[in-house]
Amino acid sequence: MHLNIANTPDDVIAQLAMYFAQIAAEAIEERDRFTVALSGGSSPKKLHELLASEYRDKIEWDKVYFFFGDERDVPLTDQQSNYLMAKNTLFEPLGIDESQIFAIETHLGAEEAAKEYTTALMNFFDEGNSSFDLIILGLGDNSHTASLFPHTPVLHDESASVQALYIDEVKMNRITFTAPLINIAHHIAFLVYGEGKAEAVKHILEDEKNVELYPAQLIQPSNGDLLWFMDKAAASKLENQYGRMTQVVLPPPPLN
Numbered sequence: 001m002h003l004n005i006a007n008t009p010d011d012v013i014a015q016l017a018m019y020f021a022q023i024a025a026e027a028i029e030e031r032d033r034f035t036v037a038l039s040g041g042s043s044p045k046k047l048h049e050l051l052a053s054e055y056r057d058k059i060e061w062d063k064v065y066f067f068f069g070d071e072r073d074v075p076l077t078d079q080q081s082n083y084l085m086a087k088n089t090l091f092e093p094l095g096i097d098e099s100q101i102f103a104i105e106t107h108l109g110a111e112e113a114a115k116e117y118t119t120a121l122m123n124f125f126d127e128g129n130s131s132f133d134l135i136i137l138g139l140g141d142n143s144h145t146a147s148l149f150p151h152t153p154v155l156h157d158e159s160a161s162v163q164a165l166y167i168d169e170v171k172m173n174r175i176t177f178t179a180p181l182i183n184i185a186h187h188i189a190f191l192v193y194g195e196g197k198a199e200a201v202k203h204i205l206e207d208e209k210n211v212e213l214y215p216a217q218l219i220q221p222s223n224g225d226l227l228w229f230m231d232k233a234a235a236s237k238l239e240n241q242y243g244r245m246t247q248v249v250l251p252p253p254p255l256n
């Protein structure tokens with residue numbers, strides 16, 4: 001695991017964008033495609049905007065396939081939809097072809113949408129290299145990631161799959177990757193910034209294991225790597241931050 005702690009949210013975003021471009025270039029060189037699962041919530045908006053502007057000509061976007069690590073059970077036109085946020089901030093500005101975007105089909109209802117997405121993933125990753133190149137994750141101030149919320153049954157799901165669940169805390173159905181599905185990715189990157197996340201960051205990285213309370217502790221890649229991209233404010237409650245920190249030195253993104 002690498003902790004990459006930057007001064008400001010903008011610096012965090014800049015570093016993650018660079019990492020995204022680096023992993024994309026490597027995956028495209030090796031497999032002629034780059035598969036990424038986006039996170040929801042509001043934190044990734046700035047990342048998308050940076051990718052859609054400064055990285056417009058630095059990534060082979062026609063070889064990038066987009067998925068979603070979780071979705072709210074609302075129409076894809078609803079303001080709460082993770083898909084809608086990505087559409088507005090990334091897909092439309094970059095003119096991404098629909099064939100490269102795998103939305104969670106919420107019109108089917110949460111249960112059916114989760115099953116259908118699991119099948120879609122199995123069909124997509126039907127070859128030897130059977131997982132995502134990159135999964136981007138956020139962190140809720142209650143220590144959830146994707147829609148793996150505290151005290152929910154999905155925390156005990158051992159299948160690498162997509163599941164639907166009702167989350168009392170937010171009074172809605174969600175559709176989410178399970179932790180085993182996240183953990184088989186080649187690269188996992190947490191994007192976390194702001195003081196409001198500091199307590200959760202401390203729970204995940206330094207407190208005793210208690211996945212019921214701190215679900216993001218379930219994220220432990222089986223073979224891939226795990227990087228945290230966060231700002232000083234989010235890292236401010238870590239007691240051992242400098243002792244545990246490994247600075248990630250990223251090469252410049254490829255130029256066309």
Ligand SMILES: O=C1O[C@H](COP(=O)(O)O)[C@@H](O)[C@H](O)[C@H]1O
Nearest residue numbers: 039040041042043138139140146
């Ligand atoms: O509910 C969710 O929250 C987390 C964190 O969101 P943020 O708005 O605090 O950035 C997010 O990672 C997750 O995908 C989302 O559905």
